[in-house]
Amino acid sequence: LICLPLMIYFGYTFYKRSKNRITEDNETFFNRRHPSTIYATIIFCILFVSIERPLNILIYQLQIIELPYEYGESGDPFQFFSFALFAYAVYFTFIQRFWMVFYSYKYYVAQAKLVWKLQLNPEFDENDNFFFANIDSLGSFMQTSPCLVILWMITVIILPILCTVKNGIPFDVGTFFLLLPPFLILLYIAYRISPVTDQYYIRDELIYCCIIMAIALSLHLLVFLIVGLPFDDTQSLQVLFGSFIKSIEYTLLCYVITIWVLKKNDKYHVVRPSSVRSQTGGGREDSTASFTGQSSNKLSFFPTHSNTNTATPTTVDLMNEEKGIRKRKLHNLLKTKHGFNLFMMHLTVELSVENLLFICEYIQYKKKISKKYLNGKIFGWTEELPNEFIPNCEAVTKYPDDYLSQIHLIFEKYIQWGSPLELNISARRRKRILQLFDEEKQENKVDENLMKKGWKQLSMIYDPIAIEIWKLMNDSFGRILETEKYEKWHNTLPKTIEEEPEQEAQQLTAPR
Numbered sequence: 001l002i003c004l005p006l007m008i009y010f011g012y013t014f015y016k017r018s019k020n021r022i023t024e025d026n027e028t029f030f031n032r033r034h035p036s037t038i039y040a041t042i043i044f045c046i047l048f049v050s051i052e053r054p055l056n057i058l059i060y061q062l063q064i065i066e067l068p069y070e071y072g073e074s075g076d077p078f079q080f081f082s083f084a085l086f087a088y089a090v091y092f093t094f095i096q097r098f099w100m101v102f103y104s105y106k107y108y109v110a111q112a113k114l115v116w117k118l119q120l121n122p123e124f125d126e127n128d129n130f131f132f133a134n135i136d137s138l139g140s141f142m143q144t145s146p147c148l149v150i151l152w153m154i155t156v157i158i159l160p161i162l163c164t165v166k167n168g169i170p171f172d173v174g175t176f177f178l179l180l181p182p183f184l185i186l187l188y189i190a191y192r193i194s195p196v197t198d199q200y201y202i203r204d205e206l207i208y209c210c211i212i213m214a215i216a217l218s219l220h221l222l223v224f225l226i227v228g229l230p231f232d233d234t235q236s237l238q239v240l241f242g243s244f245i246k247s248i249e250y251t252l253l254c255y256v257i258t259i260w261v262l263k264k265n266d267k268y269h270v271v272r273p274s275s276v277r278s279q280t281g282g283g284r285e286d287s288t289a290s291f292t293g294q295s296s297n298k299l300s301f302f303p304t305h306s307n308t309n310t311a312t313p314t315t316v317d318l319m320n321e322e323k324g325i326r327k328r329k330l331h332n333l334l335k336t337k338h339g340f341n342l343f344m345m346h347l348t349v350e351l352s353v354e355n356l357l358f359i360c361e362y363i364q365y366k367k368k369i370s371k372k373y374l375n376g377k378i379f380g381w382t383e384e385l386p387n388e389f390i391p392n393c394e395a396v397t398k399y400p401d402d403y404l405s406q407i408h409l410i411f412e413k414y415i416q417w418g419s420p421l422e423l424n425i426s427a428r429r430r431k432r433i434l435q436l437f438d439e440e441k442q443e444n445k446v447d448e449n450l451m452k453k454g455w456k457q458l459s460m461i462y463d464p465i466a467i468e469i470w471k472l473m474n475d476s477f478g479r480i481l482e483t484e485k486y487e488k489w490h491n492t493l494p495k496t497i498e499e500e501p502e503q504e505a506q507q508l509t510a511p512r
Contacts, residue, residue: 003049003251011042014258029265032104032200037097038257044093045250048086053243056082061236077160079239080171084159084178087246090253091182092152094209096145101202102189103139106131109197116344119421120357121394128391155179171238172224176217183213196338196489201264208256216249328490330470330477337389339489346480347473354421355469355476358414360385361393362466365410366459368396369403373455380460381467404447407461411437415465425468433465 014035021030058064060079110129117124127133137143155178162174187210193203223241333339347353363385370378394413399405414423415433435441442449450458480486 003247004046006251007042007046007049007254010254010258011039011046014038014262017262026265029200032101032108032202033257033261034097034100034104037093037100041090041093041097041257042254044086044089045254048090048250049247052082052086053247057240057243061240077164080160080163081156083239083242084156087175088152088155088159088179088182090250091179091213092148094253095182095185096141096148098186098189098206099144100139100141102193103131103135105193105198105200105202107135107139112345112348113341116348116353116357117391119353120360121391121397123394123397124391170224172220172242175242176220176224179213179217183210183217186210186213194338195492196342196485201261204264205256205261208260209253212249212252212256216245219245328481330474331383333477333486333489335384335386336489336493337386338492340386340389342485342489343473343477343480346483346485347476350476350479352424352472352476354414354423355473357421358410358423358469359383359466359473360390361395361410361413362462364390364393364396365403365406368406369455369459372401374459378459379456381463381470383470403458404450407450407458408437410462415462423465423469424472425465429464429468433462436461 017024017026018030018035021027055065056079059066060076110131114124114126114129114132118126131139159174159178162169163171186206190203190206190210193206195203198204220242223238223245227237227241330343333343344353344356347356363382364387366378366380366382370376395406395409398409411433413419414421415425415430416422416437417430417434436450437446439446450461453461
């Protein structure tokens with residue numbers, strides 16, 4: 001009487017908002033949540049509290065409704081079968097839903113990363129990513145749902161057997177152990193979702209659901225310890241308590257997956273102008289915009305103010321007090337995988353992604369040439385990046401040991417006028433570099449004159465540009481510094497206080 005109207009209200013509210021997803025500019029938010037699986041979960045919950053539980057209790061526990069023959073006996077296994085059929089269906093529907101949500105989340109994050117990885121290296125294999133390679137199998141509802149249905153039916157059959165055989169286990173204990181594996185699967189999915197890249201609060205939603213499930217599972221054990229263990233013949237009483245626990249649990253789960261996520265989205269959602277929506281096909285977003293969750297004109301998490309001196313006193317105090325990896329510096333942000341990707345997506349929004357791409361390609365070039373000709377010692381400017389996360393760049397892949405060709409490719413890709421990823425550097429700096437590659441001024445001896453510089457100077461050939469680009473990226477860092485996404489990433493860092501290593505790279509001056 002209490003849970004059923006609430007579930008219907010939650011489901012209807014979510015359905016009504018889902019119908020208005022385009023006019024409210026929420027299409028991506030709803031698509032990522034797989035609404036059909038939400039409705040399936042709510043339907044199973046409604047059937048459980050409105051049909052299965054009332055009939056089961058009236059027949060087997062209260063014995064108000066009599067069934068013919070032996071089916072109405074209090075110890076009949078069918079009552080446990082019907083309980084498991086609907087109660088466990090909710091859990092396995094949850095697994096199906098959150099697996100699809102999780103896979104979609106990882107797939108679109110990988111798709112957003114693929115944008116800059118292909119710019120860094122056009123020959124990068126997209127199937128190198130697990131979620132790209134298995135989208136037609138593990139990412140397909142038609143492929144994964146039969147496996148979960150089989151697991152569901154196995155648990156449905158096992159519970160009646162465990163509870164009715166001679167010297168079998170109690171009802172609450174059986175429920176606890178059969179629902180523990182699905183719960184652990186959901187917990188693992190929540191762990192694999194990064195709070196830094198979770199724009200649509202999938203991780204928060206799943207964590208709240210796991211907390212509710214954990215409390216319910218604990219209550220099942222508690223009922224057994226308080227009622228089932230001290231007393232005999234309390235199977236019916238345990239079933240009544242178990243029904244109460246499950247009804248409250250499923251009502252709270254329905255609330256979290258509908259009303260709570262809607263409120264969370266409404267709190268931070270920024271509606272794009274109608275002109276932008278019409279250009280993107282009625283609310284559709286490309287992979288990069290979907291990843292960052294930003295509109296093209298109004299950015300809720302990436303403010304566009306350029307004055308970095310307007311930080312609040314609290315932030316200034318934190319910047320002065322924190323040390324080591326937690327110190328709010330650009331080089332610390334780029335040391336970690338999630339920090340690097342966060343900043344890359346921020347530069348994508350600011351239309352300056354070529355800055356970090358150049359830094360990646362130049363650092364890889366410097367490391368390769370230093371390892372082969374300079375005994376591994378890197379001279380001049382350098383920075384530390386998460387190399388295991390960044391694919392090999394085009395220059396290193398296309399010309400593995402031809403360092404002159406690598407120098408030419410970086411020049412043609414980032415520096416010369418009209419290059420595909422032309423950098424925004426000073427005209428004086430560009431002119432100096434252009435002169436090095438001018439065949440007329442170098443008397444058709446460009447490569448020969450470059451080789452005369454020696455390997456050490458060649459390893460530092462683009463240092464002045466790198467230093468200038470790093471300053472530009474520091475401006476972008478000032479704009480991301482006080483965003484919610486940066487704070488989420490910063491909160492994931494270890495809490496240990498250590499001395500910050502001296503950053504020689506930022507103190508270098510450009511060689512003449």
